[in-house]
Amino acid sequence: MKKLLLLSFCCLAGFVNAQTLQNKLDYAFTKLQQDSQCRYSSLSLTVLDAKTGEPIFSANGDQGLATGSTMKVITSITAFNILGKDYQFTTDLNYSGTIDADGTLNGNIVIRGGGDPTLGSWRYEATKEHAILALWVDAIRKAGIKHINGRIIGDVSLFDTQAIPDGWIWQDLGTYYGAGTSALCWRENQFDIFLHAGSTQGSPVTMAKTVPAMPYLDFKTELTTGAPGTGDQSYSYLPLNGNTMYLRGTFGIDRIKTNISAAVPDPAFDAAYRLTDTLKRLGIDVTSDALSSTTASEKKMVLAPADKLLVSYYSPKLSQIIYWLNQKSVNLYAEQLLKTIAIASGRKASTNNGILAMHDFWKPRGIDSHSMNIYDGCGLSPEDRVTTSTLARILQSAHGASWYPEFYESLPLYNNMKMKSGSISSVLCYAGFHTTPSGREVCFSIMVNNYSGKSASIRQKIFDVLDVLKEH
Numbered sequence: 001m002k003k004l005l006l007l008s009f010c011c012l013a014g015f016v017n018a019q020t021l022q023n024k025l026d027y028a029f030t031k032l033q034q035d036s037q038c039r040y041s042s043l044s045l046t047v048l049d050a051k052t053g054e055p056i057f058s059a060n061g062d063q064g065l066a067t068g069s070t071m072k073v074i075t076s077i078t079a080f081n082i083l084g085k086d087y088q089f090t091t092d093l094n095y096s097g098t099i100d101a102d103g104t105l106n107g108n109i110v111i112r113g114g115g116d117p118t119l120g121s122w123r124y125e126a127t128k129e130h131a132i133l134a135l136w137v138d139a140i141r142k143a144g145i146k147h148i149n150g151r152i153i154g155d156v157s158l159f160d161t162q163a164i165p166d167g168w169i170w171q172d173l174g175t176y177y178g179a180g181t182s183a184l185c186w187r188e189n190q191f192d193i194f195l196h197a198g199s200t201q202g203s204p205v206t207m208a209k210t211v212p213a214m215p216y217l218d219f220k221t222e223l224t225t226g227a228p229g230t231g232d233q234s235y236s237y238l239p240l241n242g243n244t245m246y247l248r249g250t251f252g253i254d255r256i257k258t259n260i261s262a263a264v265p266d267p268a269f270d271a272a273y274r275l276t277d278t279l280k281r282l283g284i285d286v287t288s289d290a291l292s293s294t295t296a297s298e299k300k301m302v303l304a305p306a307d308k309l310l311v312s313y314y315s316p317k318l319s320q321i322i323y324w325l326n327q328k329s330v331n332l333y334a335e336q337l338l339k340t341i342a343i344a345s346g347r348k349a350s351t352n353n354g355i356l357a358m359h360d361f362w363k364p365r366g367i368d369s370h371s372m373n374i375y376d377g378c379g380l381s382p383e384d385r386v387t388t389s390t391l392a393r394i395l396q397s398a399h400g401a402s403w404y405p406e407f408y409e410s411l412p413l414y415n416n417m418k419m420k421s422g423s424i425s426s427v428l429c430y431a432g433f434h435t436t437p438s439g440r441e442v443c444f445s446i447m448v449n450n451y452s453g454k455s456a457s458i459r460q461k462i463f464d465v466l467d468v469l470k471e472h
Contacts, residue, residue, distance in 0.1 A: 021436075021472040025057040028465040032448075037458050042449045045465065046388040050399045050433055050441035061392075064373060064385035065447040068422025069329045070431040071379030073391065074372070076322045076407060077398050078358050079337045082344050085403040089116035089315035089340075091184070093136050094306040095143070096150075103146030110306035111136075111271055112155045113184025115349070116315040117336035120187040120271065123324050124316050129187060132313065133278050139311035140284065151288035152276045153296065153303065154268030158183035159339055160350040161294065167381030174236035174245065176261030178380065181335045183349070184292075186271035187212075188332055192259045193236065197251050198225035205234075205251045208258075216273070217265075218244045226250030236262035268292035319406035326410040326420055331378040338377030351376060367393065379422055388445035391431050395443040399433075408433065415463040416470075419444075426450050428458055434469045442469060 029045050032038060044060040079087075091114050097107015113119075118127045125131070163180030164173060172178035179189035194208040205223035223234055234249040245262065264270050272290035279286055296303055315321070325333040338354035345357035354377060359369040371390040375381040398404050411418040411432050419432025429447040436442060446465065451458045 021468070022057050024468045024471065025465070026059070028468050029057075029059050032461055032465050035461055037451050037453045037461065038448065039452070041451050043447065044388040045444070045446045046392040047442055047444045047469070048392050048396050050396055050443040053393065053396045056442060058389065061389035062371065062387050064371065064387050065429075065449045066382055066424065066427045067379045067384050067386045067391070067447065068424045068427050068429050069331075069379045070391060070420050070422035070429045070445065070447075071374065071377065071384055071386065072326055072329065072334050072422075073420050073431050074358070074374075074386070074394055075334045075337055075341075075377040076326060076410065077394055078361055079318060079322065079341060080398070080401065080403045080407060082341050082357070082361060083318055083337075085317065085319040085406055087318040089118075090114040091116050091119055091313045091315075093139055093310040093313070095145075095308050095310060096304040096306040099144055103144050104149055105145045105147070106149045107304060108150040108153050108306060109140065109145075109148060109275075109310070110153045110155050111184055111268070111275065112306070113158055113182065113268060115158060115183050115185075115336055115340050115343075116313075117185050117188065117330075117333045118315050118321060119185050119313070122187075123328075124320070127316065129274070133275060135311060135313060136275055137278060137282060137284075140279070143310055146284060148279070148284065148286045151286060152272040152279075152290045153306075154184045154186075154266075154270075154272040154290070154292045155306075156183040156268045156293050158343075158349055160348060162350065165335065165351045165376040165381060167375035167383040169382065170237075171235055172380060174238040174263050176263060177331050179263035179267075179332050181332070181339060181351075182267045184268040184271055185332065185336065186264070186267045186274070188330070189264045189267040190261050191264055192261050193219075193247070194259045195221075195223065195234075195251055196258070197253050197255060199253075201225055201227050201253060205247075207247070211259075212274075216243060219247065220244060221247040223247050223249060223251050226252045228252065228254045231255060232257075232260060234260055236260070238263060238265050266292050266294065269295065319403060319410075322407065323410045327412055329378075329421070331380050334378035335376060362394070365397065380424065382424055382427075388431075388447055391445035392443055395431060395433070395445065399441070399443065415466060417466060422447075423455065426452070428455060428462060430462060430466065434466075436469055436472050438472060440472075444469070 046058045046061040047056040092112040094110045120129045121127045176190040192211045196206045203225045230252045237246040269292040276290040339349040341357045342353035343349050347353035371387045373385040417434045419430045422429040431445040
């Protein structure tokens with residue numbers, strides 16, 4: 001009898017605690033809804049038990065809202081499921097033609113892209129630009145090549161020709177976070193532009209240099225010096241069938257950081273250009289200019305097959321890639337993974353095929369494709385619409401998977417909670433996990449669309465709602 005009474009008491013205590021958590025979440029969420037910053041907003045919150053999937057709280061859980069970068073949670077979990085945590089991209093360095101006795105290659109060297117978003121990246125020791133170039137130069141030397149009667153070509157044929165997903169806005173496309181996809185990425189498809197603000201507000205901002213040097217691009221700056229405290233409001237606009245990049249907007253007069261990052265128009269060409277330049281500086285002459293396979297196709301150039309392998313390079317494992325994808329919210333990584341998911345599903349590598357592959361994966365697992373109306377894999381498109389119910393359920397599905405520790409580690413720490421943030425214009429969202437004081441593991445997704453006022457203010461108000469999870 002004593003044991004039965006104790007068991008009944010524990011069950012009652014758990015029920016009361018759950019009811020208290022629901023009530024407090026309801027109160028906190030209602031308070032957020034009634035806040036002046038949310039007067040014209042759409043809000044949603046879903047909280048689930050991370051182990052069982054049991055619903056804990058839901059408000060507007062089936063309302064499709066813009067996700068911002070919380071979309072990367074879906075892409076990451078899908079990639080872990082389909083590709084596996086140890087998946088690696090392969091980049092091959094091949095050549096066509098023949099090598100004469102004197103070391104002359106009568107043919108081309110081709111860098112065959114395999115979709116690796118980390119090639120030339122500074123985030124990993126093995127992927128850094130100098131390390132990759134050294135690997136390629138060493139392979140060329142070992143093959144006995146001392147002179148190239150041909151050119152270096154960056155091959156992007158693995159992916160489709162649409163580098164930018166539908167739905168991205170024009171203003172983002174020249175920025176580092178709007179860099180397009182490529183089967184052959186290089187330095188995360190971006191470069192740095194260093195600026196000098198003027199001495200007075202409204203005066204011109206001058207350009208000091210680029211890192212690395214971009215001699216094949218022309219720059220026109222229409223930037224003006226912004227008022228103190230306005231920061232970086234500058235945008236770079238990519239060339240359209242040309243080589244002129246415009247810089248527009250304002251750059252704060254008191255800004256300490258003097259550089260901005262812009263997107264490389266043709267990363268495959270840039271990789272081929274850097275290898276060509278390195279070879280020439282080391283005394284290995286290359287007779288023709290670097291080229292990307294895209295340009296070669298546009299010029300209707302007929303290239304001999306490059307079927308002789310010099311060296312293969314293998315990327316960091318998927319778990320290591322997803323760590324930086326979520327920690328630094330790297331849009332390029334998400335978009336490259338989306339196209340790779342398409343390939344793994346037996347489709348051609350395109351954004352749309354990647355989205356179809358994601359829908360196909362989640363549909364048998366109870367996720368309605370209409371609850372995940374998306375245009376990309378990173379959340380940069382303002383047209384993306386996902387419900388918090390779907391996002392929370394996808395998060396919950398990761399709990400207990402063999403790769404869950406790696407995914408959990410990839411989530412940033414905000415407000416002392418492991419969660420991914422997402423923000424675009426007037427949108428702020430969070431999705432992640434938390435262990436309550438009672439030891440219950442929960443997962444959650446909260447989205448606020450069309451808020452007014454400062455983002456720092458609405459962020460704290462969202463944290464106030466999530467803080468309820470720290471109390472029970």
